[in-house]
Structures are given as C-alpha cells and as structure tokens.
Amino acid sequence: MTATMHTPATQGSNAVFPMTPRGPLSAELMALLSSAPDRDAAVGSLALSVESALAAAESITRDEDVQLSLFVLYGLHYGSLGAVSAEWEWQPALVAARSALERAFETELRATIVVPGLPEPTRDAVAQALSVLTSAESGPSLSRYVAAKATREQLGEFLIQRSVYTLREADPHSWAIPRLTGRAKAALVEIQTDEYGGGRVARMHSEIFATTMRSFGLESRYGHYLPEVPAITLASLNVMSMFGLNRRLRGAIVGHLAAFEMTSSIPNGLYARGFRRLGYGTEVTAYFDEHVAADAVHEQIAAHDLAGALAEDEPELLGDILFGAAACLVVDGWAGAHMLDAWSAGRSSLRAEQR
C-alpha cells in the first residue's frame, strides 16, 4: 500500500509532531508543547479549552480532538512523541488537563459498559468469571474476516491500526508493576518479562511487530501513521494508559490485561492464517505465531495468578477488575467493528483526510 508520508502544513507544530491537530484543544496543546517548556504556561486557558472540548464532544470515546489530546498527554509520560521536551511531563496545567479528560472518559465508559455480576473474591471464582466474560460472542469477528477475506490493503490497514499499541506493546500494563504487591506483582512481572523478550531485544514483542511491519512494506517508526489513525483506535490505547497511570484504577488495568490475554491466542492464529493466505512468510507472520503460544501461557497467569490473586488480596478491587476486563472487550470491540464496517462498505478504515 502507499502510505501518506506527510501531513498538510496547517499548523506550526509539524516540526515536533508527526500529526496535525483535530480540533481546538489538540491545537492549543500541540502548540504549547512545541514551545519552550514553561512551568506557568497556559494554566488558565488550557482548563477552559478542556471544558469546551468535553462539552462539544458527542461521544468522548469517538471524539477526534479529545482522544488525540489524551494521546498527546500520555505521550509525555511514555516519551513516545520524541521531539517533545521531557520538561513538560509534570507541568501542572498539563496534569490538570489530563485528569479532567480522564474523569470524563472514565465516567462515559462506566456509564456505557455493562459489568457482569461480581463473583466471590476468590482466585478460582474470579478466573471463572473472566473466562465466562471473555468467551461470550460479541458480533462479527475481525479475526475471522482477516483469516478469510481481507485484501492486501486491508491487512496493511490492520497493521497500521494495531501499531499504535503494538509498537509499544506491554508498556501501558507495566505502569501497574510498582502499584501491586506480592503474588499479583510476581504474576504481572512473569507476563511482562515474556512480553519484553526475556532479556533478548529481538524477542521483544514490540520488536517482532516492527519486523512484521517492515517485512510487509510499512514504516515501523513510532508515530509515522498517527495522522491516519482514527479516534476509536487511539481510545483503545488511551483506555490502557488511563488504567495503568492511575493507581486508583490498578484493578482495572489488571482486569484489562486478563481480558486482553484471554482473547488473544485464537485470534492471533487467525491473523497469521490471513497473512499466509496472501502469500506472506514467517518474517510477517512470526508476530502472530508467537502470540498463539505466548498468550496461551499469559492468559492462565493473568486470570488465576494476577486477577484472581489480586481479588483475594484486595477484595475492594474486585469491581474494577471486572470493569477493566469488560472495558477491554468493549472498546477493542468498537475498534474492530470500525475496521469491519469500513471494509464492508468498501471504504478505508483510516482517516479519509489523510488518504
């Protein structure tokens, strides 16, 4: 596929950001972050812009301006937007803006997402409840479409959409490590060690995915395709970042990881089949093949030793563990449905203005 290599020069922030703003809030934020770090900058005006952006958003989860703004603010903590000064990370107005956006985002998610009835806070009961939740059919399947029908161009779009998370794979859940203790912490570290290649850079899942992108003919530098990635895909990563970066939501990030791992092995086998169907070799499919075996391990640890043990040790987190799991399934389901809907209608799933 031919990827858009540049963005229109409508803003002065192109030197710093690979993408252009998507509304007044992201425009103000990106302009601010493109300037020299200043502790007292924009304290009043940014708060007002956040308020107007939230008031203007019909759906916070699908609002391009709000989700891009959240993505940029989380980028300060990940360091994923390389040219932005690290001095901005804890600037009070930026932290306040992020908190206000997060509260609204979380409120919308909690109002929308149905959480199943809570099990007893025991290891086995929680693992069982997560198993039931993650086994439920939820409409058309992206993985079955990729396996049987996706065109070469759609496979490229799929890799681009996934790359927002997978080129930084495992990072959002790693925020939780110091926020857990005891056996839940040991379980999370056991999973993350494998995600990060067990000490071998070439085995890091993010590196394997970068190889997949390059072998497919795509650019693997983080952020390259950001201009083309829609709000719902950014929301999928922003949910993880919000759960991971807020200690009060540590139950939710644990539940999120459990649901993510428990719905991974079988779909990844189908993704690999889709790429093989169009003649791609192991240099492209290695990432998906790896996840069939890896996530069959991770899902057991995540359900029983991580989520189950955490519920036993901190029963007050039980509700958030189930909420985080449900949020993973629902939001990633929306992101998948966005791709399927676009492709079924003969459209690209990427942002039209960039194509």
Place this chain on the structure above:
Amino acid sequence: MTTGQPDAPHNAASITPYPDGPLIVRGDFEILSPDGIAIPAGRKTVALCRCGVSSIKPFCDGTHKLVKFRTEGD
C-alpha cells in the same frame, strides 16, 4: 521463581495444572522429542496442551476453550 505457588527449591521445575486449561511449566526444564531431540521452549514459562486438540503440540494454543475442555473431578 514460581507465581502464586509455595516456594520450590532453587531452579527445580514445577508443573501446575490450571483449571480447564493447560499444564504450566516453570523453572529449569527441557522438552525432548521421543528421539531425544530438544524442542525449543521459546520462553521461560510454557503451557503444555492437556486437552489434545492444540495445533502446536506439545504447547497449548488456547483451543481447549473452543472444545469446552473441563478438568473438574481431577
């Protein structure tokens, strides 16, 4: 090195049957074919197929969920 398990002697292999799922193997272990050829584990902790339907045996590929594999009564 084990997770949620009692302490095992240093480096000893442990095998944990997970409910309705695979055998999780941790510690110092080697997986061999019947001919004695090493099968690369690929990772420190592995899941071995217990239901018989995995397509990547001896490893688990998650398919036990599709066939509703149950271990109750073990």
